[in-house]
Amino acid sequence: MDDRKQLILRAIIREYIGKVEPVSSKNITGRYGLDVSSATVRNEMSCLERMGYIEQPHTSAGRIPSEMGYRYYVDYLMEKYRLAIREKQAIENRLDERVDKLESLLQKAGEILSELTNYPSIVSEPTMTQKRYRHFKLVEINDTMALLVIVLDDSSIKNYQINLVGRLKEEDYKTISNILNDRLAGQDISGINSGMLPDWGYQSLNDKLVMEDILRALANVVDQDNVHNIHISGTLNIFNQPEFKDIEKVRGLLNFFEQQKSLQKLVESGREGISYRIGEEVPLDNLEGLSVITSTYCVNGKPVGTIGVIGPTRMDYSKSSTLLEKISENLGISLIRLMK
């Protein structure tokens, strides 16, 4: 692939991304640094087609990039997109606003990403590995109910209602809190899971019942922690994409967006850092003509989650990936602040 062919391939892709119409030889001559006649371009095009980088919808039409063409573009030809000042500011402002809940932060990140790219976006909840218990406190509420307060080492507080089988005396609350603190403080939360509750040997049946209720609540912490919901925003942006004029295509994609499992698969199969998956490379049968760009976001240098955009194969890879980089970076920063 010589220089001029590269120039032409890039021109075709840029043009097609913008107009979403087959690109003719005449269209790109005199631009994109191509000071040759359309006939010359046609010869090159014919060659590029034989090489598999572009294709022709029908004989008398222009060319459109093939998936292989996009891949080559992303790997070798793509120029860096310069963020507009207002884009940069929008990202920083929006992700800097004080938010109290993790969900809201992820939601916001997804929204701004969708807004700026015009594509639907997905954000996976962060996997915070290695959380430990720091402190326990069982609080009296009334005769039949207590509240278990758990502080984790990232300072987050969780609490669970415990229905009491028998009545507890005031000192019992302290005793139980102490037992929990002695046994579990500093331990990894995955130690207690619903698969197998430990047997600590109890003095009475009542002790056993109460403590097992509590342990079940602790198991809940882990279980809930392992459900990594995936948020999706800007789904209606697909209506802005000319390739989604067909109602069945829209339906298929929107339907896909409602399936947590498929989204999960999509997110989990992405590589660390920025990952481009183009057309067939997207690990989803029954959805064609789509590309996915994902980026992992990091806390303290470690990737903990994924954020990405979904668009037609002819999406604006350059702009999207730059925005994605910036947003995932800022998301990481906000996340650290949120957890402090």
Added chain:
Amino acid sequence: MDDRKQLILRAIIREYIGKVEPVSSKNITGRYGLDVSSATVRNEMSCLERMGYIEQPHTSAGRIPSEMGYRYYVDYLMEKYRLAIREKQAIENRLDERVDKLESLLQKAGEILSELTNYPSIVSEPTMTQKRYRHFKLVEINDTMALLVIVLDDSSIKNYQINLVGRLKEEDYKTISNILNDRLAGQDISGINSGMLPDWGYQSLNDKLVMEDILRALANVVDQDNVHNIHISGTLNIFNQPEFKDIEKVRGLLNFFEQQKSLQKLVESGREGISYRIGEEVPLDNLEGLSVITSTYCVNGKPVGTIGVIGPTRMDYSKSSTLLEKISENLGISLIRLMK
């Protein structure tokens, strides 16, 4: 409007609801108890059209019901739909399953409604009026943070993290809990709202700061309580409706579904009990050809929220309203159980 006209109008509507194609005179003769020739039916139809109950898309087409026609049908002609056993069971089973969270329950109600009707559904969160504080407890977490536990008279427990400005001694926690219990237990929660925090006269600046943080948390209880989110499910069902072949229509409706405000308006404007709003009667500009059936659901005989379906004007009013009645009744029952 004589008997035969009613018979014919009902026949046209039933037929149109099923086939979604203009109904011809020949089509309904010999059925629906119409033992007359098509010519006779034609005469009657022509009359019904002059009266405004049906209309003709173009000269050589059959008739379709007008909005006025649907209104007449709903008010006078509609026959009661008999629930299939599997429908009844599906509703009872699904709403009987133990759920712990209010949101999940509403979600479920919406889902089953959408599933059985094939239309999108909306469910508003219940307005629980007149909640009172029952009990307070301020719990020590660490030097910089405390947890405020609030028990309401419906036994629900809420809790808020309080960031401490200064350090508190162990007895302070008890003192503050006591003050709150003395002053507020038994009071209506709307007494403390973010509009105006009470000034209780404090001994020191620190006391003041701590207590005001707490009061702000209490105000939150009310504020959060006043946000009545509206859940929507089964949105993709609109793809099953032949009137939504047009992409722009789909887009408009899906877009509408994302606007909490509009949904709120829709829910709040419904009357108590079952309410049918047909076409123009729906209080939403820029959305045409839609009908909405809503039903209030009750706790202890009092309507506390709304559940409903949204469909094309030619929706199956009979089936939908019967399902809606049944589901809203069961939702009320489950709700009472959930709060106990």
Added chain:
DNA sequence: TTTAGCACTCAATCGTTTTGAGTGCTAAAA
């Protein structure tokens, strides 16, 4: 190696014709 020129292709557009479902009206039958 490049390019002007020309024949060729084919989707898309436009206009015309055909088709058939369904009506309205009329005049005879009930």
Added chain:
DNA sequence: TTTTAGCACTCAAAACGATTGAGTGCTAAA
């Protein structure tokens, strides 16, 4: 007075055919 058979009429939708024009591939000269 009401019902109905019969027939002319209407019009959207389908089928067909002709036209257009953007864009190509190829060839022969620059």
